[in-house]
Amino acid sequence: xxCQWTIKISQMIDGELSPEEVIKVRxxxxxxxxxxxxxxxxxxxxxNLKTYQQDINPVLQQQALNKILATHAYLWQKNILLxxxxxxxxxxxxFLLGVFISMLNGSFADPTKQNNQVSxxxxxxxxxxxxxxDRGGRTTILVVKKSSLKLGEKAK
Amino acid sequence: xxxxxxxxxxLCTFLFLLINxxxxxxxxxxxxxxxTVKRIQFKVSTIEETSQNRHLLAESIIEGxxxxxxxxNLKDKKFNMDAYFxxxxxxxxxxxxxxxxxxxxxxxxxxxxLPLYEQDEQKHNLTVNLDEAILLLPxxxxxxxxxxxxxxxxxxxxxxxxxxxxxxxxxxxVKPDLNGKINVRAYKIPHRxxxxxxxxxxxxxxxxxxxxxxxxxPKEIQLDFYSxxxxxxxxYPLVLSLDVSKFERSCxxxxxxxxxxxxxxxxxxxxxxxxxxxxxxxxNFGEELNYDLTNxxxxxxxxxxxxxxxxxxxxxx
Numbered sequence: 001x002x003c004q005w006t007i008k009i010s011q012m013i014d015g016e017l018s019p020e021e022v023i024k025v026r027x028x029x030x031x032x033x034x035x036x037x038x039x040x041x042x043x044x045x046x047x048n049l050k051t052y053q054q055d056i057n058p059v060l061q062q063q064a065l066n067k068i069l070a071t072h073a074y075l076w077q078k079n080i081l082l083x084x085x086x087x088x089x090x091x092x093x094x095f096l097l098g099v100f101i102s103m104l105n106g107s108f109a110d111p112t113k114q115n116n117q118v119s120x121x122x123x124x125x126x127x128x129x130x131x132x133x134d135r136g137g138r139t140t141i142l143v144v145k146k147s148s149l150k151l152g153e154k155a156k
Numbered sequence: 157x158x159x160x161x162x163x164x165x166x167l168c169t170f171l172f173l174l175i176n177x178x179x180x181x182x183x184x185x186x187x188x189x190x191x192t193v194k195r196i197q198f199k200v201s202t203i204e205e206t207s208q209n210r211h212l213l214a215e216s217i218i219e220g221x222x223x224x225x226x227x228x229n230l231k232d233k234k235f236n237m238d239a240y241f242x243x244x245x246x247x248x249x250x251x252x253x254x255x256x257x258x259x260x261x262x263x264x265x266x267x268x269x270l271p272l273y274e275q276d277e278q279k280h281n282l283t284v285n286l287d288e289a290i291l292l293l294p295x296x297x298x299x300x301x302x303x304x305x306x307x308x309x310x311x312x313x314x315x316x317x318x319x320x321x322x323x324x325x326x327x328x329x330v331k332p333d334l335n336g337k338i339n340v341r342a343y344k345i346p347h348r349x350x351x352x353x354x355x356x357x358x359x360x361x362x363x364x365x366x367x368x369x370x371x372x373x374p375k376e377i378q379l380d381f382y383s384x385x386x387x388x389x390x391x392y393p394l395v396l397s398l399d400v401s402k403f404e405r406s407c408x409x410x411x412x413x414x415x416x417x418x419x420x421x422x423x424x425x426x427x428x429x430x431x432x433x434x435x436x437x438x439x440n441f442g443e444e445l446n447y448d449l450t451n452x453x454x455x456x457x458x459x460x461x462x463x464x465x466x467x468x469x470x471x472x473x
Contacts, residue, residue: 129233130232130235133295133302134261134295135296136296139296140293140296141239141257141282141290141291141293142292142293142297143289145288146289149307
């Protein structure tokens with residue numbers, strides 16, 4: 001069931017009609033049950049919308065808006081919206097974690113690891129072929145003074 | 157009278173016991189007295205040397221009786237070196253060392269993709285005083301920034317021995333080579349031998365030569381004829397040039413290997429005529445090696461000539 005005046009009722013609620021037209025619509029409302037029900041529904045809807053608008057979180061509203069606007073955005077094009085305090089906390093945690101890890105590698109390092117690093121100084125000879133020292137020279141044997149060897153001075 | 161004889165008997169028994177106990181205690185103390193022996197040490201250090209640094213890679217200390225020989229081997233994919241050192245005491249403050257250096261270096265590949273090697277063999281007779289050391293440079297005395305050196309430092313030490321027990325030869329690895337590229341071995345074998353060579357004609361000894369020879373050192377010996385030998389033979393004295401090339405411990409007697417050349421000395425022309433060149437023999441110490449020279453020494457004489465060579469280890473070894 002529909003009445004031609006229903007649109008006029010909606011326009012009246014929205015304040016779009018002239019005062020003469022409003023008088024006419026109100027006269028019709030008194031005699032038309034359909035328009036009376038529609039008028040009541042419009043008013044209820046308006047009330048409901050007002051209460052909904054108050055509950056809307058601006059963040060959620062923005063997220064929804066972003067979602068609508070960026071329908072084809074790629075992952076790297078998307079924005080992450082975080083409240084400033086949360087972001088500050090996350091940054092602090094990351095910083096503290098970094099400091100902790102660097103402390104573990106430094107002063108709390110395993111002493112055996114340090115020894116291994118020292119013994120790795122021997123690596124040159126382990127890894128080298130004897131041919132590393134070879135420039136094609138002939139094996140030589142010499143008799144020298146012991147004092148000229150200086151063994152042990154740097155060998156330690 | 158009876159009492160006197162009892163006293164005499166007691167006195168004799170006491171004296172006998174006293175003397176015996178003294179003898180026993182003397183011999184006991186003498187056996188347990190530590191005696192000192194002179195031993196030799198060789199400190200073998202392998203060093204990587206740069207212009208700024210000196211890095212000890214491996215070190216071993218060999219200790220043994222005077223006359224201990226040793227080997228140093230370097231082994232890698234492209235380079236091998238075997239250095240043999242035969243050592244002997246020259247005087248209280250001096251050593252003689254026969255060094256034999258064998259090297260093998262990878263050179264590349266032939267057209268048929270076969271490996272080519274450069275091989276070298278050197279022999280050196282060195283005299284080393286106590287304040288001196290041997291410096292072995294496997295890759296020569298080049299001006300590289302990084303050099304590999306092997307230093308061999310000899311020294312004498314005295315050790316106490318108890319009950320006359322001989323001290324063993326030891327190799328103390330102070331710093332092991334980390335990759336097995338350097339190996340050191342040491343052993344004590346006799347260096348001096350007594351050689352007797354006899355020439356027999358139809359089974360009768362007609363000439364003899366006796367000499368002492370040193371391990372791996374060529375020695376020449378001329379056999380002297382006995383006065384009863386005919387004029388024909390005595391014109392051609394036999395000369396041996398030989399060297400003991402190998403000593404091997406075996407049971408019941410140790411064995412040896414010998415390399416030799418045999419000449420006859422033509423006294424009229426005053427020249428050596430070869431009979432056998434590059435001959436070799438192997439045998440046990442104290443046993444004779446026999447060589448038939450009938451067709452070689454004096455072929456026209458219609459006599460059977462034999463050469464007998466025997467070798468024994470010298471007493472002081």
